[in-house]
Amino acid sequence: MRTLILAALAAGTLATPALAQTAGAPFTGLRIEGVAGYDALRDGHDKTDGFVYGGAVGYDVQLNNLVVGAEGELTGSTADTRTNNLITSGDRFRVGMGRDLYVGARVGFPLNPTTMAYAKGGYTNARVETRYDIGTTSTRDHSDLDGFRLGAGLEHQIGASTYIKGEYRYSNYGRANGSVSSYDIDADRHQLVAGVGMRF
Numbered sequence: 001m002r003t004l005i006l007a008a009l010a011a012g013t014l015a016t017p018a019l020a021q022t023a024g025a026p027f028t029g030l031r032i033e034g035v036a037g038y039d040a041l042r043d044g045h046d047k048t049d050g051f052v053y054g055g056a057v058g059y060d061v062q063l064n065n066l067v068v069g070a071e072g073e074l075t076g077s078t079a080d081t082r083t084n085n086l087i088t089s090g091d092r093f094r095v096g097m098g099r100d101l102y103v104g105a106r107v108g109f110p111l112n113p114t115t116m117a118y119a120k121g122g123y124t125n126a127r128v129e130t131r132y133d134i135g136t137t138s139t140r141d142h143s144d145l146d147g148f149r150l151g152a153g154l155e156h157q158i159g160a161s162t163y164i165k166g167e168y169r170y171s172n173y174g175r176a177n178g179s180v181s182s183y184d185i186d187a188d189r190h191q192l193v194a195g196v197g198m199r200f
Contacts, residue, residue, distance in 0.1 A: 025062035026157060027108060027116055032057050033165070033197025039077045041097060043187040048097065050079030052191055060108070067108030067116060075100045091134040098127035098142060102149055114157040124149040124171050126189070145187065147173035165195045 032055065039052035054075030060067050080096030104122015111117055126145045131138060151169030158164055171189040175182065 026113060027060050027067045027110065027155070027199075028062045029199045030057075030059050031163075031197050031199040033163075033195045035073070035075065035167075035193045035195040037191060037193030039079050039097070039189070039191050041079055041187060041189045043185065046081070048079045048081050048095070050077050050097070052077045052079075052100075052193060054100075056102075056195075056197075058106075060106075062110070065110060067110065067118065068105070069108070070105050071103070071120070071122075073100075073102040075102075086132075088134065091132065093133075094131045096129050096131075098129045100124060100126040104149060108155070116155045118153055118155065120149070120151045120153075120167075120169070122149055123147075124173075126171070126173060128176075141178070143176045143178040145173035145185070146175040146177065147171055147187075147189075161199050163197050163199065165197070167193050167195065169193070 034053075034055050036051070036053045038049070040047060040049040042048075052075050054073060056071055056073035058069050058071030060069030076099055077097035080094055083093045085091060086093045102122060102124045104120055106118050106120035108116040108118035124147050126147070127142055128145060129140070129142045131140050133139075149169055149171040151167055153165055153167030155163055155165040169191050171191070173185060173187040173189070176185045
């Protein structure tokens with residue numbers, strides 16, 4: 001019995017520093033999350049808005065009062081515009097936002113043991129899908145937009161491994177790569193999203 005008690009005390013003593021380190025760095029580790037919110041794309045005077053949804057995976061390391069990390073995200077969007085009688089009577093033309101790939105980094109600043117403010121930035125590649133219908137004939141195509149993304153948000157822990165967040169991000173696309181040719185553009189995208197995630 002004495003041996004078991006001494007072993008338990010030793011195990012507790014050895015585990016204490018590790019637990020203290022985890023408690024002192026709550027924003028460290030692998031994380032996965034789901035995001036959803038408002039999506040708006042502006043190209044000149046044209047505006048397309050809708051609902052953005054998807055998921056992300058990232059890894060963060062807390063260094064005293066600074067959190068640094070990397071993340072990747074895949075989202076889709078319901079944002080689209082539809083035009084009837086574009087070329088001739090009875091035709092239909094649709095332009096919709098497809099998948100969006102993002103990879104970047106973020107820097108966080110803990111405000112207290114459970115809440116962190118952060119800024120982010122990186123590369124984004126968004127797909128624009130088009131469809132033209134006339135009679136029973138349908139023609140589809142797409143272009144991929146290259147650009148950058150900047151954002152900022154707040155992350156708050158609601159459990160030992162669960163968190164919620166709110167985030168605004170701005171994306172600018174300067175190049176469109178179509179199936180036939182590539183050309184320069186200047187399109188702005190604004191998104192306001194909420195997220196729920198788990199950290200491992």
